Amino acid sequence: MDYDSLLELVKKRRSIRKLKPDPIPDEYIDKIIEVARWAPSGGNSQPWEFIVINKKELKDRIIEFINDNNQIVQKIEETREQAELKFKFGAPGFVRAPVFIILCGDPRTKDAYPVTARVVQGVSHFTSSLANCFLYMNLAATTLGLGTQWVSAIVHPYVQSLTKDLLNVPRELEFYDMMAVGYPDMEPKPRLLRDKQEIVHYNSYDRTKFRTDQQVKDFIASLR
Numbered sequence: 001m002d003y004d005s006l007l008e009l010v011k012k013r014r015s016i017r018k019l020k021p022d023p024i025p026d027e028y029i030d031k032i033i034e035v036a037r038w039a040p041s042g043g044n045s046q047p048w049e050f051i052v053i054n055k056k057e058l059k060d061r062i063i064e065f066i067n068d069n070n071q072i073v074q075k076i077e078e079t080r081e082q083a084e085l086k087f088k089f090g091a092p093g094f095v096r097a098p099v100f101i102i103l104c105g106d107p108r109t110k111d112a113y114p115v116t117a118r119v120v121q122g123v124s125h126f127t128s129s130l131a132n133c134f135l136y137m138n139l140a141a142t143t144l145g146l147g148t149q150w151v152s153a154i155v156h157p158y159v160q161s162l163t164k165d166l167l168n169v170p171r172e173l174e175f176y177d178m179m180a181v182g183y184p185d186m187e188p189k190p191r192l193l194r195d196k197q198e199i200v201h202y203n204s205y206d207r208t209k210f211r212t213d214q215q216v217k218d219f220i221a222s223l224r
Contacts, residue, residue: 013138014191016147017093019182024098028144032101032181035140039132042125043112048133048176049104051167061166062178063095065159066151073156085220094149094180101137101181102154102163104173105130130176137179147184154178192223 001009033050041047053059070089080086110122117125134150141148153159155175164171198209211219 009139009142013142014147014188015149016184016186016188017149018184018186019094019097019147019149019180020185021096021098022183024146024182028141028146029099029101029181031144032137032140036103036133036137039129039136041129041132042110042117043114045109045112045126045129047105047107047109047126047129049106049173051102051104051169053100053102053167054098058166059097059100062100062154062159062163063092065162066092066153069153069156069158072158073153082217082221085217085224087224092151092153094151096185097149097180097182099181100151101179102167103130103134103137103176103179104169105176106173108172127176134177134179141179141181145183146181149180151178151180194219 029052033052036050037046037048039048053062070092074089077087077089105126107126110118110126113122113125138148138150154163154177160175163169163175164173201209
């Protein structure tokens with residue numbers, strides 16, 4: 001793959017919050033996981049496990065857990081002082097997705113790191129390894145013409161506990177995130193990116209580019 005093809009791929013990858021219920025080939029799921037398992041990981045620890053969910057009754061239960069949890073999450077969100085920064089948690093848009101893939105991590109694999117790295121950076125190495133894997137999953141799905149949504153609600157204690165019990169997941173494993181995958185049923189809005197000149201510094205930090213608190217808040221508000 002050349003640079004231009006790579007750039008086009010990462011531009012094309014978007015969070016798709018509305019997916020068609022149409023089934024997707026099993027081979028597509030296998031291809032997504034095949035790419036993901038080649039992701040870089042700390043100490044080549046490969047901490048990942050993948051739980052593929054395509055049974056409607058199981059997906060419906062997970063959605064139920066998320067909806068229940070969202071009621072609490074919304075109450076917490078209402079404590080924000082800045083009204084323009086508040087999120088609104090409605091019904092999840094991914095409910096019709098034909099497949100969910102939960103990415104799990106095994107914390108015991110931190111023993112693959114050098115002792116100092118495990119003690120000082122064990123959590124960040126573990127998290128970064130799973131983040132690499134999850135990104136590879138999303139990029140692979142994009143090449144197959146599929147849409148994906150990151151469903152971070154899966155890691156909330158209430159949702160994770162009930163889902164692990166539902167799916168018989170060993171207590172040693174931790175959920176990293178869940179990917180809802182299917183054919184897109186929407187066209188996402190153009191993505192807002194910060195200007196490259198604002199974020200790049202050579203040899204030392206250019207303090208004229210340092211944003212004020214208000215500039216950061218205004219940027220976040222523009223993302224809503």
